[in-house]
Amino acid sequence: MTTTLMTYAGPVDERAPVTRTGGVPLVPAGFSWPLCAACSGPMQFLAQLWGTDPGGREAGPALPTEGVLSVFMCQNDPGLCDEWDPSAGGNLALLFPRAGLTAAPVPTEGETLLPETCGIDRTAIDMASYHEARSHWAQAHGRPLEDVLGRLGGVPSWLQHDETPACPTCTQPMSFVAQLEEGRDHRTAINFGGGGCGYAFACAPCGEGSFLWQR
Template sequence: MADLRFLTVTTTLMTYTGPVDDHALVTRTGGVPLVPAGFTWPRCAACSGSMQFLAQLLVNAPGGRGSEAAAVAECVLSVFMCQNEPGLCDEWDPVAGGNRALLLPRAGLTPALVPAEDETLLSETCGIDCTATDAVPYLEARSNWSQAYGRPLRDVLGQLGGVPSWLQDDETPACPSCARPMSFMAQLEEGRDHRTAMNFGGGGCGYAFACAPCKEASFLWQC
């Protein structure tokens, strides 16, 4: 799990460990999101359709600033993105309303009621193991892991915490509540199988951020 106080110590790879239960309280891609009471499934601001649930990440985040920063909250960061036709909803942008990231308290979550219409769920639920490696850039850590374990690069599903490996320019978003730069939480690869992968433009990566004191989260992708 990512601890925002120690982002530069290691690179924590998220690696595929096989299928898991759709409702498991674990770090995973796909399945059904676990949500608090009163949850409303996110809808796209452009097409008004229900978004697709992409990932559930278990993270540790400091609960305050200054003297309160040492307090750590156990959270779930959940990511949704529009995948409805015709696919012109600017779902790559952190503020256009085509995606949604939520930072939720980990306690008391239950499986969400999934809308019957639109593209809402991935066709595969992938369990994730979080493996701390040496403090090297993400792409180097990914390559080293693949060589060390004799597994394909696509089995690395991203990184938790660390430093974003941008495919284009740095697009760190500002918190919509306090306007401070948000903390990097995770980088997501599209997936291990192109038939069931997330859609980040074909070979792209997704980037999740959070401002824990404001309980805000944000998501974008680049390719």
């Protein structure tokens, strides 16, 4: 069994139509920037995950090949908006068709963008364990462990208990899309409570996404 790692591929344009963390989300017409249900402030854009990359490699069966999953999380009052919970309204994952997407207008107030935009390579490692695959890749390439930005597909490596969300439309368990690490530099990293991981899910038939994090 292989594990598909998301490895740091260097900086990319903040509007690049690729899988990346940070930058500006690409969105369909009529998009409104997500607001936190607790504080009413604009959420921070974390990542966009494309069903296929420019080389035609697929993210996995959970994400449509012509789809993009965009992840947002409130950072206006960290820890006070239940932004780790998949249903409290402090985060949001939106599944879009990739055709016709353009850069979203960014709100002028609030914590809306990460300080760094990171390109991502998809690297398959012939190991079932995510943590073993992550360590193996770092050692084999002489790279820091923090250059592994997460994984695509497979089975979540939960830091706590299994929190697979149910689809709000069909009520069935959602499919795992990606696991996100905080990032390669603490000054520009995603805030998952210090050492946490984020987990993105989708229900492709219903066009729904979901997100949560643990530490």
